[in-house]
Amino acid sequence: MRRNQLLLAIAAIMAMASNSASAQGLAEAYKDMFRIGVALNQRNVSDAQQQALVCAEFNSVTAENDMKPQLTQPREGVFTWGGADSIANFCRQHGIKMRGHCLVWHNQIGQWIYTDSLGQPATKELVLQRIRRHIKTIVERYKDVCYCWDVVNEAITDDVNAECPYRQSRLYQICGDDFIREAFRAAREADPDALLFYNDYNECDPVKRDRIAQMVSSMKADGVPIDGIGMQAHYNIHYPSADLLEAAIEKYSAIVPHLHVTEMDIRIDHNRGGDLLTVQQGGVDATGGEMQQLLQQQERQYASLFEVLRRHADVIDCVTFWNLGDRDSWLGADKLPLPFDVNYRPKHLYTIIRDMQSTEQVGVDQRAAERPDPNFHIYLCFGQSNMEGAARLEAEDMEGVSERFLMMAAADMPQQGRKTGQWYTAAPPLCREHTGLTPVDYFGRTMVESLPDSIRVGVIVVAIGGCHIETYMTDSIDAYRQRAPQWMLPALEAYANNPYMRLMHLARLARTQGQIKGILLHQGESNTGDAAWAQKVKTVYERLLKDIYMTADEVPLLAGEVVRANGEGVCVAMNRQIDALPRTVRTAHVISSEGCTNGPDRLHFDAAGYRLLGRRYAETMLQLLRR
Numbered sequence: 001m002r003r004n005q006l007l008l009a010i011a012a013i014m015a016m017a018s019n020s021a022s023a024q025g026l027a028e029a030y031k032d033m034f035r036i037g038v039a040l041n042q043r044n045v046s047d048a049q050q051q052a053l054v055c056a057e058f059n060s061v062t063a064e065n066d067m068k069p070q071l072t073q074p075r076e077g078v079f080t081w082g083g084a085d086s087i088a089n090f091c092r093q094h095g096i097k098m099r100g101h102c103l104v105w106h107n108q109i110g111q112w113i114y115t116d117s118l119g120q121p122a123t124k125e126l127v128l129q130r131i132r133r134h135i136k137t138i139v140e141r142y143k144d145v146c147y148c149w150d151v152v153n154e155a156i157t158d159d160v161n162a163e164c165p166y167r168q169s170r171l172y173q174i175c176g177d178d179f180i181r182e183a184f185r186a187a188r189e190a191d192p193d194a195l196l197f198y199n200d201y202n203e204c205d206p207v208k209r210d211r212i213a214q215m216v217s218s219m220k221a222d223g224v225p226i227d228g229i230g231m232q233a234h235y236n237i238h239y240p241s242a243d244l245l246e247a248a249i250e251k252y253s254a255i256v257p258h259l260h261v262t263e264m265d266i267r268i269d270h271n272r273g274g275d276l277l278t279v280q281q282g283g284v285d286a287t288g289g290e291m292q293q294l295l296q297q298q299e300r301q302y303a304s305l306f307e308v309l310r311r312h313a314d315v316i317d318c319v320t321f322w323n324l325g326d327r328d329s330w331l332g333a334d335k336l337p338l339p340f341d342v343n344y345r346p347k348h349l350y351t352i353i354r355d356m357q358s359t360e361q362v363g364v365d366q367r368a369a370e371r372p373d374p375n376f377h378i379y380l381c382f383g384q385s386n387m388e389g390a391a392r393l394e395a396e397d398m399e400g401v402s403e404r405f406l407m408m409a410a411a412d413m414p415q416q417g418r419k420t421g422q423w424y425t426a427a428p429p430l431c432r433e434h435t436g437l438t439p440v441d442y443f444g445r446t447m448v449e450s451l452p453d454s455i456r457v458g459v460i461v462v463a464i465g466g467c468h469i470e471t472y473m474t475d476s477i478d479a480y481r482q483r484a485p486q487w488m489l490p491a492l493e494a495y496a497n498n499p500y501m502r503l504m505h506l507a508r509l510a511r512t513q514g515q516i517k518g519i520l521l522h523q524g525e526s527n528t529g530d531a532a533w534a535q536k537v538k539t540v541y542e543r544l545l546k547d548i549y550m551t552a553d554e555v556p557l558l559a560g561e562v563v564r565a566n567g568e569g570v571c572v573a574m575n576r577q578i579d580a581l582p583r584t585v586r587t588a589h590v591i592s593s594e595g596c597t598n599g600p601d602r603l604h605f606d607a608a609g610y611r612l613l614g615r616r617y618a619e620t621m622l623q624l625l626r627r
């Protein structure tokens with residue numbers, strides 16, 4: 001055992017040295033942007049040099065084949081775990097998280113699923129029941145190591161002329177699109193913490209792209225728990241263009257909070273896509289000079305597509321290469337599609353990807369390349385009308401805002417000349433164009449007054465008057481929007497109809513610039529009497545932490561009480577639940593509204609009330625910072 005470990009360590013060092021690579025591998029180079037993953041086969045995890053390479057370069061692993069339906073359940077009820085376990089155990093040993101791949105696919109699935117015990121065609125109900133059982137069994141088994149799953153693979157057709165957007169697979173013919181819906185539901189039930197993906201290829205082709213987007217968004221509107229879209233990225237040196245990739249990212253990221261590039265390879269011939277029947281066709285027949293040219297084209301293509309991925313690091317969480325080295329490529333080694341060659345040595349291409357500098361680019365990319373400033377403290381704020389700010393701004397509120405107190409616009413504010421995602425001195429309004437004074441105004445003022453001059457404080461406020469906590473729950477926002485009253489629609493629209501996602505994306509961006517120190521919540525009025533409120537807050541808080549890669553201990557939650565009005569507040573009953581929040585959320589702290597004056601509606605604070613409440617949020621936060 002010890003000898004093995006020693007050999008492994010030596011091999012690791014040798015591999016690194018022969019890599020010429022470097023003190024830092026790909027995963028390290030991209031740690032502030034996204035994970036870098038790799039698809040592995042059995043040989044990769046049993047060879048010491050390859051193991052070392054994986055550990056040095058990658059921080060996400062996908063089993064290339066071993067977790068697929070055919071391999072894990074070749075016959076009904078007969079589960080074979082050998083291959084899947086050996087990859088999972090390798091990852092467990094080395095602390096690498098896995099992308100589970102894949103639960104339901106028309107390829108590599110046991111044909112038994114289509115036939116009943118009497119040899120008759122299986123009914124829809126039987127197929128769905130088998131899908132549910134398969135998913136439950138495998139997801140539960142790898143819960144500890146798989147942080148996400150490709151739940152359904154390749155269900156949209158490649159035929160641009162087809163009337164029906166779905167691939168006419170046997171699964172579809174028997175179940176219609178219910179096999180997709182049921183699969184996601186079963187996966188959520190088996191592991192509520194795993195991120196669930198729909199995964200497909202040719203995902204940048206406009207027709208297929210729009211069909212994927214349409215399918216996912218309408219299913220989400222029906223409450224199907226889809227967290228992300230997997231873009232397989234089986235590309236070639238000519239296709240797609242950077243513009244097509246960018247358009248796909250923009251389209252998908254408006255619908256789901258997570259995008260993963262799941263199976264990237266860029267082959268040097270004209271073939272592309274992920275269709276198993278055609279993918280190995282074609283070949284490379286090039287002379288020395290031509291080959292040189294192809295490789296240069298490949299480097300340019302990788303660089304230009306990676307530039308797009310880096311620019312969208314706020315929505316992309318993971319980029320996985322499909323296979324470790326060219327020797328393993330499912331396309332055949334002659335397509336030379338990967339950063340490591342047939343002997344697992346890094347190519348020039350590898351260095352280009354790893355050492356890419358964001359040169360001329362502006363925006364997210366450039367900022368992401370800078371180190372987050374430890375003296376820039378950032379607070380995420382969300383809630384309903386009292387967070388939005390319901391009191392009219394008074395002269396004193398407009399004056400004396402320190403330049404050390406900043407706000408990131410969470411929606412465009414044309415009147416103030418503010419653009420979403422940019423920082424400005426935090427003169428009110430902090431929420432949107434026409435909102436008023438919020439508790440966050442005096443929270444920020446008090447923070448900068450109390451902290452050393454070297455510290456800047458930034459706030460990001462996303463709030464919608466009248467909204468329930470459900471507005472911030474990724475699984476229910478689409479259904480919620482359908483029911484939302486007319487007057488709420490413009491506010492939702494300002495956040496592209498998904499306020500959670502807006503907050504989360506901006507938080508990810510902010511994380512590359514400063515340190516997120518806390519979350520301020522003022523919400524509850526609309527959930528008065530909802531016994532599950534605390535649990536729902538917990539769900540939102542934990543999801544947000546997870547999505548921004550932070551922990552509860554790093555980022556406390558400060559929740560303010562609603563208007564008391566000496567016991568006559570319209571929603572005062574809610575304070576009992578708010579006060580009890582720390583029992584459900586260990587790192588929650590309650591901000592008292594005692595003595596905070598209110599307006600005539602007994603629902604909203606007045607300006608003086610917001611000022612006092614805001615200072616109290618700051619006092620609590622300052623105490624926490626001192627700890």
Ligand code: XIL
Binds near residue numbers: 330
């Ligand atoms: C491929 C594997 O790489 C091959 O070894 C296997 O023979 C067929 O499947 N889309 C997917 C992957 O989602 O699972 C496929 O993997 C490639 C296309």
